Amino acid sequence: MSGPVLAVDQGTSGTKALVVCPERGVLGAATAPVRPRYLPGGRVEVDPAHLLGSVLDAGARALAEAGEPVVAAGLANQGETVLAWDPATGEPLTDAIVWQDRRAESVCAELARHDAELLALSGLPLDPYFAAPKMAWIRRHLTRSGVVTTSDAWLVHRLTGAFVTDAATASRTQLLDLDTVDWSPRAVELYGLGGEKLPEVVDAAGEFGVITALGGPPIPLTGLLVDQQASLLAHGVTEPGAAKCTYGTGAFLLAHTGDRPRRGSSGLVSCVAWRLAGRGTDYCLDGQVYAAASAVRWLTDLGVIEGPHALDAVGAKVPDSGDVTFVPALSGLAAPWWRGDARGSLTGLGLDTSPGNLVHALCDGIAGQVVALADAVAADLGAPLVSLRVDGGLTRSELLMQTQADLLQAPVEVAESADTTALGVAAAARLGLDPALTVEEAVGARAPVRVYEPRIDAARAEARMARFRAAVDRTP
The missing domain is CATH 3.30.420.40 (ATPase, nucleotide binding domain)
Incomplete structure (x- = not known):
């Protein structure tokens, strides 16, 4: 089994970083706060600099506490938080609109007649919770400059220079075709985002670039996964029939459904669970x-x-x-x-x-x-x-x-650990570093406490x- 990895969970109210060794457990841990602004009209936003600063702060302190080098890093993200930014400089052009924000209700209202079509394409209902309505709102009301993406694409770009998003995060936008696991030209057109440069959709485990900003040796970034799917992986829910729920700012229940998308009829979201190092796509049902x-x-x-x-x-x-x-x-x-x-x-x-x-x-x-x-x-x-x-x-x-x-x-x-999101993206990072591992080997056995x-x-x-x-x- 490979050596320790740095796992960073960039969340709504804070960032948690762990240095995790498969044999010795957690060697270092640190947290850094993030303080979203809750504003009238259901608006929730955060300064992007605080997101990046929390990743660098928590990551550097976890590494310092561990006191030894890591072989790779993984990054988990909030999923539906979006911002516009300059791809040449990496500088934000807007605040980050947090997943809880409701300002894009007007966009959803305009697209109401396409609700069934978008649901069939993406597995997601029309709701400002998802990323695409917020992206369209930014383009209509804030700026036409730069690129507009989920926060993970911006963070990865600032850390490595790459322009990517993992398949599970992309499936939370309402712009991804759930069957092809690639951007849907039709969904992009419906949201008026046809001219946008969207990030490359990649596996959760792979080679995405090198992090040099944490004050030590360069660290390969080999794991990327949206937070709730990372938690599902850490729980070992890799086959249909089991489910997990994470109780954080919100509560999120995910149930694994196998290697084909299962569009439910009971109000749940169908989305990508993960795509791991060329092993095909796993899907899940998701409720919030x-x-x-x-x-x-x-x-x-x-x-x-x-x-x-x-x-x-x-x-x-x-x-x-x-x-x-x-x-x-x-x-x-x-x-x-x-x-x-x-x-x-x-x-x-x-x-x-x-x-x-x-x-x-x-x-x-x-x-x-x-x-x-x-x-x-x-x-x-x-x-x-x-x-x-x-x-x-x-x-x-x-x-x-x-x-x-x-x-x-x-x-x-x-779960024994409250940090399953970080542990899940650590498993993805191990798979990205060593694709010969099985998913079970990368995740490890975890009995409930x-x-x-x-x-x-x-x-x-x-x-x-x-x-x-x-x-x-x-x-x-």
Whole structure:
């Protein structure tokens, strides 16, 4: 097995870098914050310099902590965050519009009559969550200069000079033909992006250039993969029938569907899971919850709790939600509803409602949305999920994870490491460096650190879910 690799996960609220050795585990780790600006009108943006600076900062400090050279590097990215930039100088021409941003709703409205065609081409419904509407909005309202791409293409260019994006990230734009795994001329035309220079679509594992900006010897960049698919890989979900959910700023459930795209009819997204070192394309179904940790942060900002670490302590003061129902649609509702204009709702409040009731209601709301995604996966695949593999910062909450197992009526298996995105792109980097490895060898065996089993029966779970679904239906 090859030596240690540097794995960088450039996320919404921060960048995590790990130096990972297949035999010795994590040798060095560092984080650097990223602070998006949440603006009126559903706008969310970030200074691109902060994205690049966080990658360089976290990467350099992880290398310094490891104290030994690495043989390769991998980069994971946010997926649907976009910006315009000058390909000659690499300088940004706009702020980066973050995946949560809703400003491109007007673009989607204009293309509404082409919704079915774009869904058939790309596997994605019309929604400003995806990259193409934001790219078109930038071209219409901000600048016609330079190139407009997802953030990974810009970061890779700044790090290596290459102009590429991996197939999984490209499949999150709504510009990729899901069958050919190349840019769709028709989708590009519909979005008015026909004259654009788009990055080359590459495998997640390969040779993409050399990083020289981290203060040490040059490092080959051999792994590129969008964040949620990187996490799916790290969980070892490489065959149909299993799924994972990551609880970060949002919550994202992905289920592997094999080597052919499977366009579901239950509101899920069909996209590329990965294309690894010439081994063909794997596909997945993908469902999104827009507000998970961001909903916890909202409750924190209101002073109800002191932070995510307080969920369990505050929730333990009461047995349940006290008939409070929380639909945390604070950034709209994604799959399977696709109601970007939906607003969050809190119902069932009384003078006896306590902070603990609100915490239980929030956990019910997050877990309830994930159950809706799991039900959609089951409908599309024709069989229920037998378990759910999970990761992300919110998996530290026993209350949320137990709530998830109860409402899902299936075991919830918590990953040993919360950093599965970085571990997944580390596996891709190892495959890019040594294509002779099997996927299993590159990923390695990872047993769950804890398994939550349901503690309530199916009838109680269904009653709670019915109340949640009714609240969603009433959400404005």
